[in-house]
Amino acid sequence: MGGSENVEIDTSVVHSARRYDYWLGGKDNFAADRESGDAIASRFPSVPLAAQENRKFLRRAVTYLSKEVGIRQFLDIGTGIPAANNTHEVAQSIAPESRVVYVDNDPIVLVHARALLSSSPEGATAYLDADFHEPERILEDPDLQRVLDLSQPVGLMLIAILHFMKEADRPYENVARLVDALPSGSHLTVTNATLDFAAPQDAADARAMLGHEMEWRSSAELARFFDGMTLIEPGVVPVSEWRPEETDRPAPAQVSSYGAMGAK
Numbered sequence: 448m449g450g451s452e453n454v455e456i457d458t459s460v461v462h463s464a465r466r467y468d469y470w471l472g473g474k475d476n477f478a479a480d481r482e483s484g485d486a487i488a489s490r491f492p493s494v495p496l497a498a499q500e501n502r503k504f505l506r507r508a509v510t511y512l513s514k515e516v517g518i519r520q521f522l523d524i525g526t527g528i529p530a531a532n533n534t535h536e537v538a539q540s541i542a543p544e545s546r547v548v549y550v551d552n553d554p555i556v557l558v559h560a561r562a563l564l565s566s567s568p569e570g571a572t573a574y575l576d577a578d579f580h581e582p583e584r585i586l587e588d589p590d591l592q593r594v595l596d597l598s599q600p601v602g603l604m605l606i607a608i609l610h611f612m613k614e615a616d617r618p619y620e621n622v623a624r625l626v627d628a629l630p631s632g633s634h635l636t637v638t639n640a641t642l643d644f645a646a647p648q649d650a651a652d653a654r655a656m657l658g659h660e661m662e663w664r665s666s667a668e669l670a671r672f673f674d675g676m677t678l679i680e681p682g683v684v685p686v687s688e689w690r691p692e693e694t695d696r697p698a699p700a701q702v703s704s705y706g707a708m709g710a711k
């Protein structure tokens with residue numbers, strides 16, 4: 448789906464992928480992204496830390512799926528601008544034959560997709576310029592079909608993307624359509640921003656500042672994405688508390704994001 452030629456990038460408009468890249472210390476962002484990122488971080492100073500914790504969760508989740516479950520295929524929707532420890536790098540460091548399909552709808556990610564295609568020789572990667580709201584188009588894409596065998600378990604990764612989906616976008620329905628197309632043994636992994644740990648004034652300010660673009664979810668709302676699946680221990684928890692490797696961890700209010708994994 449598409450190539451990186453003729454991609455038009457409007458650098459004057461904030462893009463979530465570039466703002467997130469800025470918080471992660473990346474270089475693929477522009478003045479509008481940095482201004483928005485600084486404005487949010489000046490009111491919520493732990494936001495860059497939250498982005499980093501989300502990224503660490505992604506690494507631990509892929510490691511768990513590769514090492515403990517034996518998953519060898521991943522569908523990573525809402526990939527973002529390549530950063531350290533992209534899904535294929537983590538998976539292929541454990542099992543070089545791992546196959547990964549990345550999907551994002553932001554043209555800036557498409558421009559950088561080459562870095563996501565640096566597969567090990569034994570495995571394979573593909574990048575689709577496609578939208579989460581079109582699950583069938585993603586699943587039927589020839590590049591996806593070339594790289595993934597949908598008769599074998601898949602690790603479906605929806606990391607820091609669902610909080611951009613309002614209820615009107617039918618996120619539960621779209622996630623279910625993706626999960627329905629995968630065989631049993633597949634796993635769904637999700638992170639989503641939450642205000643469950645925020646002080647009332649912080650929650651009110653967050654809604655006023657970002658409510659137009661974000662949908663924070665409670666643990667019960669996050670658990671709904673896993674209806675009909677088996678939640679993997681420890682269930683729906685702050686991303687930093689999901690199978691942690693470090694003893695010194697930020698408080699849930701600093702992270703303000705839930706992570707969870709379920710098995711079909």
Ligand SMILES: C[S@@+](CC[C@H](N)C(=O)[O-])C[C@H]1O[C@@H](n2cnc3c(N)ncnc32)[C@H](O)[C@@H]1O
Pocket residue numbers: 463464467501502505524525526527528550551552553556577578579580605606607608611
């Ligand atoms: C905050 S970044 C997360 C990147 C990566 N998953 C991570 O956790 O490090 C969210 C990504 O979701 C992408 N995204 C948002 N809405 C999307 C949609 N409807 N379809 C596909 N990608 C989308 C954005 O372009 C952005 O790259």
